[in-house]
Amino acid sequence: MNGEDGLPPLREVIERHGLAAKKSLGQNFLFDLNLTRRIARAAMPFDGYTIVEIGPGPGGLTRALLMEGAPLVVAIERDERALAALAEIGAAYPGRLKVISGDAMAVDWATLVPGPAKIVANLPYNIGTPLLTGWLTEGAWPPWFSSLTLMFQKEVAERIAAKPGTEHYGRLSVLCQWRCSVHKLFDVHRSAFTPPPKVTSAIVQLLPVMPLVSCDVKTLERVTAAAFGQRRKMLRQSLKTVFASPEGVLERLGIAPTRRAEELGVSDFARLAQKA
Numbered sequence: 001m002n003g004e005d006g007l008p009p010l011r012e013v014i015e016r017h018g019l020a021a022k023k024s025l026g027q028n029f030l031f032d033l034n035l036t037r038r039i040a041r042a043a044m045p046f047d048g049y050t051i052v053e054i055g056p057g058p059g060g061l062t063r064a065l066l067m068e069g070a071p072l073v074v075a076i077e078r079d080e081r082a083l084a085a086l087a088e089i090g091a092a093y094p095g096r097l098k099v100i101s102g103d104a105m106a107v108d109w110a111t112l113v114p115g116p117a118k119i120v121a122n123l124p125y126n127i128g129t130p131l132l133t134g135w136l137t138e139g140a141w142p143p144w145f146s147s148l149t150l151m152f153q154k155e156v157a158e159r160i161a162a163k164p165g166t167e168h169y170g171r172l173s174v175l176c177q178w179r180c181s182v183h184k185l186f187d188v189h190r191s192a193f194t195p196p197p198k199v200t201s202a203i204v205q206l207l208p209v210m211p212l213v214s215c216d217v218k219t220l221e222r223v224t225a226a227a228f229g230q231r232r233k234m235l236r237q238s239l240k241t242v243f244a245s246p247e248g249v250l251e252r253l254g255i256a257p258t259r260r261a262e263e264l265g266v267s268d269f270a271r272l273a274q275k276a
Contacts, residue, residue, distance in 0.1 A: 004033065005067050007092055010060050014194075017085045019058050028193040029057050030122060035192055036064035039203055042185055043120045043149040046070045050113050052145070054104045054121040054131065058085045061122055066093045074113060076100045104131060110144055117144060122151040125197070129156060129172065132206075136179050137217050141208070148180075148206040157184055157202035169262050170231070171224040177266045178220065180206035213270035220273040227261035227269070234258045242276050249275050 056062045056075040090097040161184040162168035188201040230238040236257035239246035247257045
């Protein structure tokens with residue numbers, strides 16, 4: 001990243017602060033300003049929103065968000081080595097960057113963020129899916145955030161956006177698409193990172209919507225866990241841990257008991273959860 005924002009190049013920042021990426025923290029740093037700005041622009045408009053970033057590291061995406069006009073970025077960073085580098089960014093953008101030293105998995109989001117928020121993050125690989133499912137299973141809906149623009153391993157991104165009848169369609173697809181409109185935006189080649197991960201990454205955007213069929217989210221998770229846990233089995237067999245008589249429930253809902261989990265739409269699973 002060059003000094004277009006008046007700050008030194010990111011490679012220089014990393015070297016100066018001794019910020020070699022830690023595998024234990026799932027860290028892979030993005031240096032390409034054009035790429036980080038493209039991610040930031042995908043989440044716009046920013047006016048009136050607090051932008052929440054998880055795992056900013058040395059601040060590549062943080063800088064892009066601020067350059068693109070984010071009025072306030074709340075960045076949560078577990079790695080104390082990165083705090084000095086982030087403080088330098090904060091000094092260059094007075095009053096627009098709030099850094100919280102802590103674990104994103106332990107944050108009380110509702111009390112942390114004032115007013116409307118958008119989450120934009122190159123998520124650490126080891127906590128990406130747990131964070132996403134945590135946000136999507138919060139009690140209140142619509143939630144405290146207006147959009148999620150997130151980077152995952154490409155395989156996870158494909159699971160999030162997968163349609164019924166495809167190989168990646170599963171529990172995560174149903175949960176995400178039940179509560180959100182999902183858009184896979186673009187891939188990010190492994191060479192864009194330092195160090196390069198072993199896999200391609202992808203940017204996904206999720207926009208909260210009210211589900212077409214309402215049900216209890218924990219029950220929906222239980223139904224999909226049973227159905228996809230034995231995805232090669234017919235539903236009349238795989239749902240025996242949820243229903244005493246799955247065949248009767250399926251027939252009453254107009255779902256053939258001989259179908260398999262990947263053949264059902266998101267609303268079908270919500271209708272099953274209503275009966276569980």
